[in-house]
Amino acid sequence: MRKGLVQVTDGKERLGHWVLAISCLCLCVTGLGMMFHSFNFLGTLVGGLANLKMIHNYVGLIFTISLLVMIRMWWREAGVFVFPEDMDWIKAAGGYLWHVDKVPETGKYNPGQKAFFLVVAIFGALMVVSGLIMWFPSVFPVGLVRWMYPLHALGFVVIFAFFFVHLYLGTIGNPGSVQAMTTGWMEKPVLKMLHPKWFKEMEEKGEFIEYGVEPKPKETGHH
Amino acid sequence: MSTKPELVKLIDTTLCTACRGCQVACKQWNEMPGLRTKQTGTYQNPPDLQWNTWTLIRFQEYLDENKKIHWLFRKDGCMHCTDAACVKVCPSGALHYTPLKTVGLDRNKCIGCKECVAACPFHIPRYNASTDKVYKCDLCYTRLTEGLPPACVKSCPTGALTIGEKNKMIKKAYARVKQLGGDANVYGDKFVDGTHVIYVLQYKPEVYDELPVKPSVPLSVVIWKDLLKPLSLLGAGGVVAGSFVHYMLHGPKAPPPEGTNEAGKTEGGE
Numbered sequence: 001m002r003k004g005l006v007q008v009t010d011g012k013e014r015l016g017h018w019v020l021a022i023s024c025l026c027l028c029v030t031g032l033g034m035m036f037h038s039f040n041f042l043g044t045l046v047g048g049l050a051n052l053k054m055i056h057n058y059v060g061l062i063f064t065i066s067l068l069v070m071i072r073m074w075w076r077e078a079g080v081f082v083f084p085e086d087m088d089w090i091k092a093a094g095g096y097l098w099h100v101d102k103v104p105e106t107g108k109y110n111p112g113q114k115a116f117f118l119v120v121a122i123f124g125a126l127m128v129v130s131g132l133i134m135w136f137p138s139v140f141p142v143g144l145v146r147w148m149y150p151l152h153a154l155g156f157v158v159i160f161a162f163f164f165v166h167l168y169l170g171t172i173g174n175p176g177s178v179q180a181m182t183t184g185w186m187e188k189p190v191l192k193m194l195h196p197k198w199f200k201e202m203e204e205k206g207e208f209i210e211y212g213v214e215p216k217p218k219e220t221g222h223h
Numbered sequence: 224m225s226t227k228p229e230l231v232k233l234i235d236t237t238l239c240t241a242c243r244g245c246q247v248a249c250k251q252w253n254e255m256p257g258l259r260t261k262q263t264g265t266y267q268n269p270p271d272l273q274w275n276t277w278t279l280i281r282f283q284e285y286l287d288e289n290k291k292i293h294w295l296f297r298k299d300g301c302m303h304c305t306d307a308a309c310v311k312v313c314p315s316g317a318l319h320y321t322p323l324k325t326v327g328l329d330r331n332k333c334i335g336c337k338e339c340v341a342a343c344p345f346h347i348p349r350y351n352a353s354t355d356k357v358y359k360c361d362l363c364y365t366r367l368t369e370g371l372p373p374a375c376v377k378s379c380p381t382g383a384l385t386i387g388e389k390n391k392m393i394k395k396a397y398a399r400v401k402q403l404g405g406d407a408n409v410y411g412d413k414f415v416d417g418t419h420v421i422y423v424l425q426y427k428p429e430v431y432d433e434l435p436v437k438p439s440v441p442l443s444v445v446i447w448k449d450l451l452k453p454l455s456l457l458g459a460g461g462v463v464a465g466s467f468v469h470y471m472l473h474g475p476k477a478p479p480p481e482g483t484n485e486a487g488k489t490e491g492g493e
Contacts, residue, residue, distance in 0.1 A: 034314040034336070035452065049315045050334040050355070096473065137337050138350070145341040149312070150447035157455045161462045168466040174476050193476065 005185035005211040016070050017181055020120075023063040027127075028160060030056040035153070060131050067124045078109040078117035085197070086111040096169075105197035112169070119162045127155040185211055229324050230367065231392040232376060234298050235399060235423040237407075238383035241266065241280050241296040245375035245384060249278045252363060252374035272299060274351035277360040278375055283432050297431055298375070298384070301326065301347045301360040302411060303419035308440040309339035309348060309359075311448050317357075318348075325362045325419050333357055344415070344438035362419065392421065399423050414438050 033042030043049030088104035095103035130148040176190035255275040278300035317332035335355035363373035411421030
């Protein structure tokens with residue numbers, strides 16, 4: 001690493017993100033193996049479809065825990081819309097869909113990121129609840145159990161759509177942003193472009209944690 | 224096999240004497256064990272269908288409008304739907320349509336997910352936790368392919384159970400209903416695209432215990448399998464293609480050229 005980098009996430013955030021992301025992907029793949037007969041072969045790879053179901057169920061538990069941790073960790077920053085600035089950003093679609101001379105500035109997370117967070121939180125919770133009922137259907141009334149399957153499928157449709165857009169915008173759609181979830185250190189110009197308001201706030205307060213720079217006296221422990 | 228005629232089993236409840244020979248024959252042919260049961264004050268035994276009991280005579284005391292009591296016997300079991308909810312939801316293909324259009328169950332493929340248990344409008348498939356598999360009547364498929372009647376039909380001493388070519392059996396059922404008169408009706412040929420087990424009932428279907436009046440593939444199953452399943456492929460393909468098009472046409476967001484970047488200076492730490 002080198003100078004000019006700013007720390008934007010800590011280790012706990014990145015670990016939480018990746019446990020959630022990998023468990024989510026694993027659930028998508030194992031779920032597909034059961035949703036489509038043409039994907040049944042995925043079961044063969046793990047010694048049978050019953051094993052695939054078991055993997056799906058237990059990875060679901062990991063997903064549940066990391067989802068709860070993630071919601072607790074991020075809902076203040078990413079779960080609450082701030083008006084009117086977020087509305088201005090939404091009206092300009094964040095400059096992603098048509099040309100915008102100056103994208104309205106928002107806080108650390110823009111409304112697109114907040115929408116993704118909320119979708120994962122809400123539909124993730126829906127997946128957990130419907131999934132648990134599907135796991136133990138005999139203790140619930142059949143009229144309830146029946147609706148868990150379409151809800152679970154709906155959750156997949158929504159989460160997968162948002163997941164892929166998230167993947168695209170977090171990598172090649174915004175070059176330089178993926179480092180936020182790999183090393184945790186981002187280039188200043190990229191950061192300033194994507195999160196200008198937060199950038200200015202941090203700059204004014206002098207709260208940036210810069211690579212190779214001693215933190216301000218009031219802070220301790222970070223290098 | 225596919226050249227074989229579509230078969231229908233007719234259960235004429237008005238001829239049933241509740242001897243339960245069919246229940247015993249079913250267990251014997253399918254080598255299902257008997258389990259300890261409970262006396263519930265009725266001859267109906269066991270109290271309900273179980274993983275090891277694929278057919279059951281339901282005993283019911285029915286008081287008609289004239290306060291006259293009737294003892295109703297109805298042989299319960301898989302109806303072998305033409306449009307079967309269980310086959311529709313089964314993720315592994317364990318539940319399937321046989322060449323005879325009956326609903327078969329390949330237990331080796333069953334993963335014990337119990338989706339069929341919730342989906343079946345007749346509440347037929349039963350789960351056995353110790354084997355983690357689901358069980359139900361297969362209309363003695365192996366017997367049918369050898370030209371033999373199902374074990375239950377073979378055992379029936381009164382002619383309440385008969386099996387034969389679909390149209391002939393439906394005709395026979397309607398002839399019997401005409402003969403019986405009153406509320407007598409044929410149950411099974413009008414829903415889920417026709418079942419391969421049909422009843423002649425003396426009374427309206429709502430009179431009978433555990434018999435759905437208008438059985439259908441549940442709406443939740445239709446939304447799930449006919450709407451959301453294709454939508455999931457469409458949605459997944461859509462976002463992948465959409466992202467690609469976005470990258471090609473709109474392009475990635477890049478930071479402004481180096482010269483306009485003042486961040487380093489104002490920080491003063493570099």
